[in-house]
Amino acid sequence: MKKEDTVKLVSAEGFEFVVDKKAAMVSHTIRNMLTSPGSFAETQHGEVTFPEISTPILEKICQYFYWSLQFASGKETEFHIEPEITLELMMAANYLHT
Amino acid sequence: MKSLRVLQAIYIRVKRHKITYFIQCDPTESTLDIKQKLQELVDQPTNNQRLTLVSTNEILDDSKTLAEQKVENDAIVALTLKKDDNEFEEVYIARVEDFTSFS
Numbered sequence: 001m002k003k004e005d006t007v008k009l010v011s012a013e014g015f016e017f018v019v020d021k022k023a024a025m026v027s028h029t030i031r032n033m034l035t036s037p038g039s040f041a042e043t044q045h046g047e048v049t050f051p052e053i054s055t056p057i058l059e060k061i062c063q064y065f066y067w068s069l070q071f072a073s074g075k076e077t078e079f080h081i082e083p084e085i086t087l088e089l090m091m092a093a094n095y096l097h098t
Numbered sequence: 099m100k101s102l103r104v105l106q107a108i109y110i111r112v113k114r115h116k117i118t119y120f121i122q123c124d125p126t127e128s129t130l131d132i133k134q135k136l137q138e139l140v141d142q143p144t145n146n147q148r149l150t151l152v153s154t155n156e157i158l159d160d161s162k163t164l165a166e167q168k169v170e171n172d173a174i175v176a177l178t179l180k181k182d183d184n185e186f187e188e189v190y191i192a193r194v195e196d197f198t199s200f201s
Binding site for chain 2: 019055
């Protein structure tokens with residue numbers, strides 16, 4: 001895999017998640033960052049920090065990106081969400097337009 | 099029949115310290131194929147990488163496929179690298195509890 005095809009998402013606690021750009025673009029917010037003509041400084045380095053999103057939530061979101069791609073290609077599985085993270089996950093998803 | 103997609107069937111989560119690599123792959127790919135995908139991302143040649151399936155603590159064999167070694171979709175695999183003394187480091191995946199935020 002090439003570095004330029006990936007993007008690094010950093011959580012509030014400084015944990016890093018390296019995902020395919022294609023997967024990250026499931027999020028409209030990230031898609032806009034990666035494709036806007038002016039280019040955000042963060043995306044030029046291929047790194048986006050989310051100081052408001054905790055590590056377990058950001059990991060769940062990354063899993064969702066890949067689940068979403070699998071679902072779109074016809075693999076119909078369920079996406080499991082633990083009840084205790086539901087609210088925080090919804091807030092993050094809302095922010096990311098995911 | 100559905101048309102062929104470029105997208106590969108599964109993904110695994112390769113973890114070392116505070117970093118997680120989401121790697122798309124296919125159950126028929128070998129461990130070595132995965133190491134080749136990781137090569138550029140971790141900046142280490144394949145023979146300096148060791149992958150361990152976290153759920154069973156089993157070290158993955160380069161020549162075997164993911165399916166043969168029961169590496170499934172969303173599996174967590176620990177990455178360890180060779181140290182200067184030619185030994186592999188210990189498996190270490192940071193936990194979020196060790197880094198509580200101040201907010």
